[in-house]
Amino acid sequence: MAMSDSNSSKGLGGQGGPAAPKDPVERREGFFVMFETAIEATARPDSKPSQEVYLEGNYLIDKARYIGGVTDEEMLKMLTTWEGFRKLVHSIGVSVKTAREDAAVIFLMQNWGRTSKYETGTQYRVACPGDGTELLLTLEDIGWSGDDMAPGKFAFEFDEEGQLATASIVLYLHDGYHAPELTAEPPVDFSAPAYRKMIAGSLLHRGNNRRLKTAIDKAARGEDVTIAYIGGSITQGAGAKPIHTECYAYQSYLRFQELYGKDGGENIHFIKAGVGGTPSELGMIRYERDVLKDGAAAPDIVIVEFAVNDEGDETKGNCYESLCLNILSAPNRPAVVLLFSVFVNDWNLQERLSPVGRRYNLPMVSVKDAVTEQFRLSKAEGNIISKRQFFYDIYHPTNDGHQVMADCLAYLFSEAGQWPMGEEEEDTLAGPPVIGNDFVGVRLLDRNSDLSQAGTPVTIEAGGFAETDEDVQMVEMDDNPSGTPQFPHNWQHTASSGGESFKLKLTSRNLILVFKDSGSAEVGKAEVLVDGQPVLTADPHVNNWTHCNAVILYQEQQSREHVVEIWMVEGDQDKSFTILGFGYTV
Template identity: 65%
Template sequence: MRGLIPLTDNKSTDLKLNEFVNGGPVAPKDPVEKRSGFFIMFDTIIEATARPDGKFSQEIYLEGRLIDKARFAGGITDEAILEHLKSCSGFRRLVHSIGISVKSNEQESAGVFFVLENWGVTSKYETGTRLRIPCETDGSETILTLEEYDWSPDDDVPGKFAFEFEREGTLATVSIIFYLNEGYQVPEFQVEPPVDFRSESYREMIAKSLLNKGNNKRLKAAIDKAKRGEDVTIAYIGGSITQGAGAKPIHTECYAYRSYAIFKQMFGKDDGGHIHLIKAGVGGTPSELGIVRYDRDILRNGDVNPDIVIVEFAVNDEGDETKGNCYESLTLKALTSANKPAVILLFSVFLNDWNLQDRLAPVGEHYDLPMVSVKDAVVEQFRLTKTEGNIISKRQFFYDTYHPTNAGHQVMADCLGFLFAETERSAPDLSDIVTDKPAMIGNDFIHTCLLDRSKIDDIASIDPGSFNGTDADLQSVEMDDHPYGTPQFPNNWMHKGESGRGSFKMTIRCKRLILIFKDSGNIEFGSADIWVDGLQKLTADPHIHNWTHCNAVILFNEQAATEHTVEIRMASGHEDKHFTILGFGYVS
């Protein structure tokens, strides 16, 4: 076991970050083996990813998620136990120590640091305790005993765990267990048998995912092209699940890459080199942003004409202001492309069995599209025990509250693979999909185009004012089969605290306009007031979600194109802070 010692300049009393570093080994006061405990992570694969601060780490966010982790990873149902996990004070009353085990996938590993961060009351990311401890990478357990350390009086909620490695791309299998103080007891942990992906019951579960075969004319055309050895491109657009979150390594274990590989194996000729992948998932974003990204990220600004487009926004679109208009517009944008691609609607699911299938599936029914529901495949059997017929548990399927594990991603890929197989063996539909009919929800945004710093031309007249910088600290996502991140909206306009107080001013003639701005956890960012035609539309707050990603908001939606003026200026009291305009989506 390894211990921690406080830094000599510890400043917890004046609400600075209360940080600890590794010290020498110390003896445990009592054996943790005798204590009751439950897992927060069990045999979970993690991957070291490059971070802006130069570290290579895997973060596990706890705020708002720790109770779910205790439920599905630890099997905890006692509400009194779970209530303690809502705050740092309750956490310390409940938890005696934390056991951390790390088994590196590399033969020679230089070690890893485990980090626990609490969020503070006064300043969320600055005034809570931070513990950092070295761990072996041979699978042995390291114990962090909570009572041995001073804690910041400003601790509010457990914020995150992190594992810091020395090399990018390092893979490891980790477990984290909370050993409890005396007086608390939880049921003994039961190890589950591995998922049998070759069983008949698994195949029956996968078959339940086929929500609608749909009109197969276009999908069969793509399959036939592949069989002839012609170039076929499969494109995926969606949120973080499509990006590959939870898959380790993300670029080859995500459902998009796996289902692409299934298609290539089923229908490709020779080595399948004529089957191509486009993956364009961006975490934390709805179809409201997807419709802005489509030309850039799927069509690659006209260089690519995909044969198959898979749309996955079933767990992201709760924040879509249009309540499905942007989703249907995105679907139609793909369907009405000149090369007539097949469009497949994919419905993923969250840990709480929720998605927006009831809202979005009618769009697919309206156009008779192939639809695949992961929810329909797995949720019913989640409620069963192994003896009752459970095939894959929530613990095995979910990496966290929102994202699948490698096994979960494989289930998603196999669901798509079942659609491919069913389509191949079905009789062909002779007539094509009908798109020129009244929309189910709406199609106002079908012709949305991206406007950023690189694409002004004759579209708009812009005076950036004090928004004359360029932000390089952007949300990055793993596109296609790349293991590295691609920065989103690099051609942006950034206001910095020292750049003055001038407004960003734009004149544009269009029907509809979407603003995309940066959300950030950095306290240096502040709010900006958005004015349209002389009236204040909203105050854009970059701390709604407090992590670096892209926020889309509709500034206006009208039936006729007219000239509009847009002014963006820092909100009162925020003039010395930062704000980044990532771009706009407009409909002429």
């Protein structure tokens, strides 16, 4: 409420307010791009701990569409450029409610620049009240750079890692533009019969429960049982706040512990190995390291979640089936559960990947089957959880969404324990695969590998790639809230490394290169040759953020010797490039 001059007589019951408040300014039409969203301060290598919200590409459009309810295609298109954004948006309303009263929060709006994407655009920072009061940023009152090209990201910066808050951002419009009114939704009733019915709809395929039932009986006897999860960013916990305890993986582990644990459940153990932005093509390479802990762990149950990540799998399911076979072939005969998550546009790769589950008669759980039909309903028609309640952004669930996913898995756990023990397995792993099994037995090769134990002749000459890159993708593994470096035993070329190539000689059928993507202008491209022939120009800027990129260099039926060379491309010799590792089969 606008206040009058400071010399006004006291009013409001002597509380120091004005006797005659000014008339309220009429609120502009607007739409939310974040609405009462949980945020968490995550450690950043070169800045304050923060929660980042990226806006480029379709990110902001999808937030406007799915959170704000905007359907006007012209308005949505305007959000993709700074010129259009300024024409559409009059002001930005930001409200933050911190979990701790003394927590300091800085709101950042950063535009991408024309000259240098991450460096020449405006970075506007302003302190936010932590009590939920809306801070109004009028765009015409802020000095913007002439180099601003497009909205890049919002961020909430904190003083300490792990701090929690709830935030909303609304874009208020210039006169002449209109947005639908946002109405508050009732909280999700997780105990309602309709909710339980929705969850039951997630059971896509019962499969043979023998392995799962064996793990359940083992747990109930008080023996140690380990449940493991491997997947992409949803399994990592993206969207959950705090990420390590509110993610679907940890929450479903707790449900299993409650259902079948002995004496408080201390005999139930947890492994989480989700890595954001990566498909099963990378997951199968890191399975031994991240799930089996290089032989130190032998999980009894493994949840596999790549249904929204495997669009980037070059083999279109061969890697996924190979991963499942690698898990199923373990001597302790673990249960494998296939989990199919979903994006905000109701998309996943269930149709491609579910035949793998049917081929090996595996239990399958589909979050997509549970929630998408009711998304289309109004509350009056029977909607149980809306997209705005389920999705943190266009890819990842909110805490409520993660709870739905955990409840879907818990439903399988509960039902499988009540079903009769499944039949003794015939040799279901023998015979032809449904998609492919070319990568069964894939092994990780990195700087820490014992080449004498590689199972194949291997020689490596690091050449100009002799450094070690410490700025790698960080991931919250297991129940750890802090990031664990991915592929820390790597080979890096730097600006001062010289022009020598990296040389790898090995005998294998298949070889996958894992290299680091980056948004830094100091990182360059590398040329990859196999047996003297160019096969790939590895460009870290295709994805343009720090993460692990797996690409196939060759895929053959017979194992034979190959020589792989990696050079910096012409003109990029003074830049860096990081070989994170390789995956190979003999």
